[in-house]
Amino acid sequence: MRIPFPLSAVLLFAAALFLAACGKPAPETVTLQGETMGTTYTVKYLSDGQSKLPAPADMKSQLDGLLQEVNRQMSTYAPASEISRFNKMRDTKRALPVSADFAFVTAEALRLNKLTGGALDVTVGPLVNLWGFGPNKEVTREPTAEQIQAAAQAVGTDKIILKQSGNKATLAKTHSETYLDLSSIAKGFGVDKLAQHLEQAGVRNYLVEIGGELRGKGRNAAGQAWRIGIEQPNLVQGSGTQIIVPLDGKALATSGDYRNFHTDKNGNRLSHIIDPATRRPIGHKLASISVIADTAATADGLSTALFVLGEDKALQLAERQNLAVFLIIRDGDGYRTAQSAAFKKLTH
Template identity: 40%
Template sequence: MLVPLHIEGSPPPWGQTLQRLAGETMGTSWSVALIGPEPLSLAPLYAAIEALFSDVIAQMSHWDATSLLSRFNRAAPGTRLVLPPGFADVMDAALQIAAASNGAFDPTAGALVQRWGFGPPADGQEDQAQRGWAALGWDAHTRSIEQPGGLRLDLSAIAKGHAVDRLADLLAELGLPHHLAEVGGELRGAGLKPDGQPWWVDFEPPAADADVLPLRLALHGLAIATSGDYRRFRLDADGRRQSHTIDPRRGEPIAHGLASVSVVHASAMWADGWSTALMVMGLEAGLAFATAHGLAARFLQRHDGGYVERFSPALEALLS
C-alpha cells in the first residue's frame, strides 16, 4: 500500500453520506464519489459538471472540428491566438514537460498521431514538415500561441488530467471537499470518509492475469494517471503489437516493451503528462528521469511472458 507523507484535515461530520454521479465525456467515462449532507440536490451538480466538460471540449478537443484547438490547427501561418485560462494552463504545462523531456512529450505531435491512424480522420490538409514543440510560438506573458504553418496540436495526453483537476476544484468550490474525481481512469482524491479512511484506489494491471502484486494507493491530496499500451493498440501485418503511444522524436510508435507507467502527483494534469513522457522514454531512461526529477512513478515492463515492476525512489517513499 502507498500512503501520502502527510495526512491533513478532519473527517466529514457523521450523518453525511457517500453519493455518486457518473456520465460520459471526451470519448470516455467520468465518475464522482463524494461525501455530502442529506439532502443534497445532485441535479444542479450534475449540470455544473457537464458544463465544465463541455468547456474543456470546446477549448481542447482535437476530435471536434469547431473547438478552439481545431481552429488553431487550421489557422494560416502567423496567426496568433490568445488562450482562455484552462487552455493556457495546459499549454504551459505541456511545453514545460516537452522541454524537460527533450521532446519525449510533444503537444504538437497531432500530425504524427493522425498519420499512424490513432487520431481523427485526416481532413485533407497537407501538413508541412514536422517541426515539433519548439516551433510553437508560445508567449507566457500574453498566454498566446502562434501557428507557424501546418502545425497540429494534440493535447489528448494531458487534457484529460486537466479535466480531472477542474472537476476536483469545482467540487471543492461547491463546498464538497471530501471527494474522488475520475475521468477515463485518471483520478484525484481529497479529504476523508466519515470513518477517517482516505479514498483507496488500486493501480490498474495491464492484464487480468498479470503476475504483479496488487498495489493500493490512498488518494488524499493526490492524483494518479497511467499511460499504457494495453488499452489502445493494434497488430501490424506480422502480428506484432503496435502501441498507440507515439515517440515524437522518432516519428513512430514505441516498441521497447514497456507496458505501462503510472505517476502519482498532486495534479492529475501533471501526472497525465509525465506518465506519457516516461512511457515514451522506456524503462531505463524513464526510471532515470523520474529519479532525477523526483517523480513518483511505477513502471511495468514486459519480460519473458510476464512483467517486471520497478518503482522510482519517490514512489518507494510512499510505501507503508
C-alpha cells in the same frame, strides 16, 4: 479527446461504511457519473451534512458544464473547438486568441516537454494521424519513410508560440501544418477542473475520475484516504494482488498500450503513443506506467512522456526529479514491476 487509457489501473471506490468510533452514521456519499472526452467520469464526495452544498443534480449539471467547456476549447474531435481552429489555421503570421485554460494546459505541456527532454510533444499530431491513431481511423497500412519525413516537418514544440499577458493569451505557429494535440494532458486537466469546483463549493472529501485519471482529497465514508489499486502482473494473469495507492491531495494517471494498438503486417505491436525522437509508435517492453503527482494534468502528461522514454530512462528521470512512478514491464511470457523511491514512500 484522448484515446481510452489502458486498463492497468483499477478503481477501488470504497462503499459507505459505519463509523465505529462513536456509533454515528457514516457521512452520505454522493456519486455522480456521466460521459465526457470519449470516455466516462465518476465523482464521489461526502456531503458532510453541509446544507449549503448544491443538490446532487445541480452539482452534476455544473460539472458537466465545466467538462463541456474543456471540450469546447481542447477537443480535436470537435470541428469548432479552439484547438481545431488553431490546427486549421494556415497563416503563420496570425496569432489566435485562446482561452485562459487552453493557454494554461499548453504552457504545462511545454514545461513537461522540457522536463522530459522532449518525450512529451503535443505537436506530434501529424504523426499520430499518419499512423492511424487520430480522428482519422481509416489508415490501413504503415506510412512510408517519405510520408513520415513530410509529416515530421510540422512537428516540434519550437513551432508553436504561446504568449500570455494577464488574462489574455494567443497562440501562433511557425509552420502552416503544425497540429496541436493536448489529449495527453487535457483529460487530467478535466479532473483538476472538477476537483477545484468541488473545493470551491465547500466539498472537503472527494474522489474524481475521468477515464482512469484520478484525483482525491480528504477521506471516504470509512474515514480512510481514498484508495486506488494498481494492477500488478499476476493480476493481469489471473490473480488479485494489487499495489494500493492512497490519494489525499494527490492525483494518479496511467499510460500504456494494453488496449489501443495496431498490429502491422509482420505481427508487430504498434502502440498508439508516438515517440517524437523516432517518429514511430514506441516499441519497448514497458507495458504501462502509473504516475502520482500533485495535479492530474501533470500526472497525465508525465505518464505519457515516461511511457515514451521506456523503463530505464523513465526510472532514471523519476529518480532525478523525485517522481513517484510504478512500472509494469513485459518480461518474456510474463511481467515484472519496478518503482521509484518516491513511489515507495507514498505506498509503504
